Amino acid sequence: MTHRSVFDGGIIRAEFDKAGIKPHFIHSIWKYVIENPNCEWEKIPSLPSAAYPLLRSKFKSLTSTLHSAVESSDDVTTKLVIKLQNGGFVEAVIMRYDSSLGKYGGKPRPGGPRSTLCISSQVGCKMGCKFCATGTMGFKSNLSSGEIVEQLVHASRLSNIRNVVFMGMGEPLNNYSAVVEAVRIMTGLPFQLSPKRITVSTVGIVHSINKLHNDLPGLNLAVSLHAPVQDVRCQIMPAARAFPLEKLMDALREYQKNSQQKIFIEYIMLDGVNDEEKHAHQLGKLLETFQVVVNLIPFNPIGSSSQFKTSNEDKVTTFQKILRGTYNIRTTVRKQMGQDISGACGQLVVNLPGKRSAQNSSLVTDIEDLC
Numbered sequence: 001m002t003h004r005s006v007f008d009g010g011i012i013r014a015e016f017d018k019a020g021i022k023p024h025f026i027h028s029i030w031k032y033v034i035e036n037p038n039c040e041w042e043k044i045p046s047l048p049s050a051a052y053p054l055l056r057s058k059f060k061s062l063t064s065t066l067h068s069a070v071e072s073s074d075d076v077t078t079k080l081v082i083k084l085q086n087g088g089f090v091e092a093v094i095m096r097y098d099s100s101l102g103k104y105g106g107k108p109r110p111g112g113p114r115s116t117l118c119i120s121s122q123v124g125c126k127m128g129c130k131f132c133a134t135g136t137m138g139f140k141s142n143l144s145s146g147e148i149v150e151q152l153v154h155a156s157r158l159s160n161i162r163n164v165v166f167m168g169m170g171e172p173l174n175n176y177s178a179v180v181e182a183v184r185i186m187t188g189l190p191f192q193l194s195p196k197r198i199t200v201s202t203v204g205i206v207h208s209i210n211k212l213h214n215d216l217p218g219l220n221l222a223v224s225l226h227a228p229v230q231d232v233r234c235q236i237m238p239a240a241r242a243f244p245l246e247k248l249m250d251a252l253r254e255y256q257k258n259s260q261q262k263i264f265i266e267y268i269m270l271d272g273v274n275d276e277e278k279h280a281h282q283l284g285k286l287l288e289t290f291q292v293v294v295n296l297i298p299f300n301p302i303g304s305s306s307q308f309k310t311s312n313e314d315k316v317t318t319f320q321k322i323l324r325g326t327y328n329i330r331t332t333v334r335k336q337m338g339q340d341i342s343g344a345c346g347q348l349v350v351n352l353p354g355k356r357s358a359q360n361s362s363l364v365t366d367i368e369d370l371c
Contacts, residue, residue, distance in 0.1 A: 002085065006030070007146035007153070008144050009181050011146075016054075027188070029051075030189075063085040063150065064083060065082070066082055067089065077093060077095055078158060080154060082154060088141065091120060092120055092151045094115050094158060097113070098113050115161050115162060119167075121174075121179050122141065122142050122170025122171065123140035123169065128239060142174075145179075149185050162197055163197045163198070163199070164198045166199065171239075172201065172202060173209070173212075183200070195219050201222040202223060210254065221263050222263070224237075224266045225266065228274070232273065236273065253290070264292070264295060265292050266295050267283070267296050269311035270309070270311065271299075271311045284327030294323055296316055296319060298316060298333070
């Protein structure tokens, strides 16, 4: 019999309720497991006697194992390859930043070094974005809420995780219920991450965006827009045909009205495809009534056969100046991290690498500090 992850919150709560065990013991179990991975259930103190046989028969402390942790040469990125109970693999990426870099309101930022975890929600992805390596895998399976949370458990043993971004493998809003439950676990005891430190990215699943704020208030929303007009979006993001740009923008307008929060706009820069000055003006006009932070992402190659090229630095700078100067839209350019270990944006596709040595490099600031 396959045992469930103890971090599958809905399942363990239902089993405890059926057995007459009070749910507050679950937080104690999670805290113990985080501190003692792969522990024996009998070692957890002060549980009701009925809890031990139930845990033994139906749950594992961790259903996944850390297969490898590969350091990038920039010394600020670690890619985790995690083996699931069913033999599949997912990837997560730890990115180390310094939140004191840069200025806010003309003053130095508070804080200092900390880590963001880029987390996966599916094995593979069905969206098929042509610039993304994960899309070449196709869709394999959804992760359970426990398998999602276990990525945070594994990463927390290597670094103090402050932020979590659902920007790894998969489309989070296509695994909606598991992602919602995982976020609720992360923001509750014992993890206690702030919702403001968690970002869920989507290509634009309109019906899920429409209910996200009610289910997860305070969460950051990032939208992988990548083109300012529908025909270009459809060329590079086939799934966009199901979610027309007009309907997506209506959903974002309603989301922002309800949440009163800025929205991150992710925009990958593809040479000659979506990076011309006309595209910058189209994007500016599309977003000028929204409160957004646009994150320009230089394209990360996914192999010599890639049909796209990276926009040159001058194009990226001009694009940014138009958005900032003409439309007063807050715009950043993403610092490239982890390219050499295929851990950068759009490069996550499961392979099983060996350990790579690291070299010293300075920390960078993180976009999650901008909102």
